[in-house]
Amino acid sequence: MFRMVSKGRGDYFEVNLQSGVLFVNSPVDREEVCGHSPLCAIDLEVIVDKPLRIFHVEVEIQDINDNAPVFPVNEKYLSIAESRLPDSRFPLEGAFDADIGTNSLLTYKLSSSEHFTFNVKSNDDNKKSLVLVLKKSLDREETPEHNLLLTATDGGKPELTGTVQLVITVLDANDNAPVFNQSVYKIRLFENAANGTLVIKLNATDLDEGSNKEVSYIFSSFAPPTGGDMFSLDLNTGEVRVKSGLDFEEINVYDIQVEAKDKGNPPLSGHCNIELEVLDVNDNTPELVVTSLSLPVPEDAPPGTVVALISVSDRDSGDNGKVTCSIPPDLPEARAAGPFRVGVYSGEISTTRALEESDGPSQRLVILVKDHGEPALSATATVSLSLVESPQAVKWDSRQRVGSEGPLVDMNVSLMIAICSVSGLFVLVIVVYVGLRCHPGPEVMCGPGKATVVCSSEVGSWSYSQRQSRNLCVGEGTAKNDLMVFSPNVPHFAENGEMEKQLVMASNVCGTVSDVLLF
Structure with missing residues (x-):
């Protein structure tokens, strides 16, 4: 007449009445029954009749490695500024193993990384604390996010493991200055460019983020200094435009330095140079001045006698500044050149033959000076020559x-x-x-x-x-x-x-x- 009296846990065990064998009626979860207590026992009472007797039975539940280490979360997110110095430390939560004894002894391993390592420290209670250590400076512009795997392994046989994914976001620091895609920009622009003409649109990039990458543009220097009055620069877009009329004859080369500055704290800046060459257009008419005049002209002057010298010039350059002289026969105000000619390039007015009575007492010549530009520009001047008879004996x-x-x-x-x-x-x-x-x-x-x-x-x-x-x-x-x-x-x-x-x-x-x- 053997029977068992349970104290609320009779469902785990049962007794064979004929043989008196105590056997497991349902699986026992030690961690559920006893938690993380080092000793886990279930108390039972068994009764026999004739004579009636009560026996106390204690069933100890021994641990097996049936629980893997568990981290509080599956993914752990960390934010680390790229300005942090090497050897900086960041604490982590370790894993928990419901088993006891050797089955709960954990070891940790961090996936390979050139920037991070891992330390485990034990306190007086033999509790371990985990620390993530920065061993190499971070560069957000190179790698903005690092993904690491932390693994915890228990000491059971067979061993069980648990993992957590470490997601490390690198916070930006203003450690990058704005950079232009070219250090020197060479621009050619005609001098007749209208005000508002776009010279160039600059673009500087900053590898930082947020306000650290917001860039503004300013002129930093000009050579010659008067260039500041000739050009405008949009603070936000980097567009350089003509502000005032360019004049090749006054200034034909501008060296402009532009600074791009970010909005970080402290701000960083980059620079570039604009080498602007002003191209000539034929916008200046030739100028001519009578620099020498030998008057009156004797009638017995031999052919080739220089009677006047005209100085010609043109402020333009190249073909626009090349000029030729002539005595045009087709101008309304011109008359026949008569006994005179003008040097095409020299500007010398000279006689072509001996003077005659029919040449009259004076000659009025119209000199045409014309440049080689497209379209050509010209100017005229009138030279009056007086003729006198030679003294007679x-x-x-x-x-x-x-x-x-x-x-x-x-x-x-x-x-x-x-x-x-x-x-x-x-x-x-x-x-x-x-x-x-x-x-x-x-x-x-x-x-x-x-x-x-x-x-x-x-x-x-x-x-x-x-x-x-x-x-x-x-x-x-x-x-x-x-x-x-x-x-x-x-x-x-x-x-x-x-x-x-x-x-x-x-x-x-x-x-x-x-x-x-x-x-």
Whole structure:
């Protein structure tokens, strides 16, 4: 009559009444019955009758390795700034094994990583703490996320394992400066580019994220410094545009430095250079100036005589600045070049032949200067040339007149001399020569009264002239009114002495001259 009296746990065991064998009625889960207690026992009471007796039975449940290590979560997320230094430590939660004894002794292993390692520390209670250690600096721009596998293995036979996935996100630090895709940009732009013309759109990239990668653009320097007034730069888009009219003739090269700055703390910046070459357009007409003028032109000037020199220039460059000169026959205001030509490149106006009476007293030439640009620009200038007869030798005709008391000299002097081409010495020689030729000797009879000596001007200069009325005794005959007397410059003290000697011809020339031109 053997039977078992359970204290609430009779469902785990049963007794064979015939044999008295205690056997397991249902599987016993030690961790469910006893938890993590080192000793796990189930108390039973068995009764036998005749005589009635009670026996206490204690069934110890021995642990087997039926529980694998378990981490609190399957994935563990960590955020680590890339600015953290090597040897930085980050604590982790370990795994739990419901078994006891050797079955619950855990070891850990971290998957291979060049940036992380793993340490396990035990405290006084033999409890272990896990630490993730940074062994190499992180670079978010290179690897923004690291995935590691942490494995826990117990000491059972066979061993069981548990794992957790470590997902490490690298937080950005402002450790990257903005970078342009080129360090130097070479741009060519025509000088007639309108205001607002896009020169270039710059683009600088920052490998950071968030505000650390937001970039703004500014001009940092110009060469020459005046370039700041010529261009504009959009702060956000990096667009460089023409702000003011470019002028190749004023500045043809600009060196512009641009800075790209991020919004990190502290901000970092990158730089680039824009080398802008301004291209010439044919926007300047040729300029011409008469730099030398040899006037008047003697009529006996030989062919090839240079009578004027024109200086031509064009502020443009290349073919736009190359100019040629010509005397166009087809312009309305131009007349035939006549005996003159102009050097195509030299600008020299010269004679092509000896001057003739038919050429007239003056010539008016229109000089055309034209550049080689597309389209070509031109300018004209008018040059007036005065032509003068060459000085002629004085012709003398000496003969006897019937009925006269002595030899009578008949003089016909026609003298035209250009003031700018006759020297003072030449004038003096002519005057003395005329006086000696006209002296008749003691037989000459003069009219009544003393002859008047023609004196030089009181101004004392060859350039001074005035018209005066003088009576000159030139002997018998009709009064002359076409005599021009040139007086040299003499001191005032000689007006009664030396002057009479030098100008003896003035008191011996016969005739009456109403108008005398004094120099």
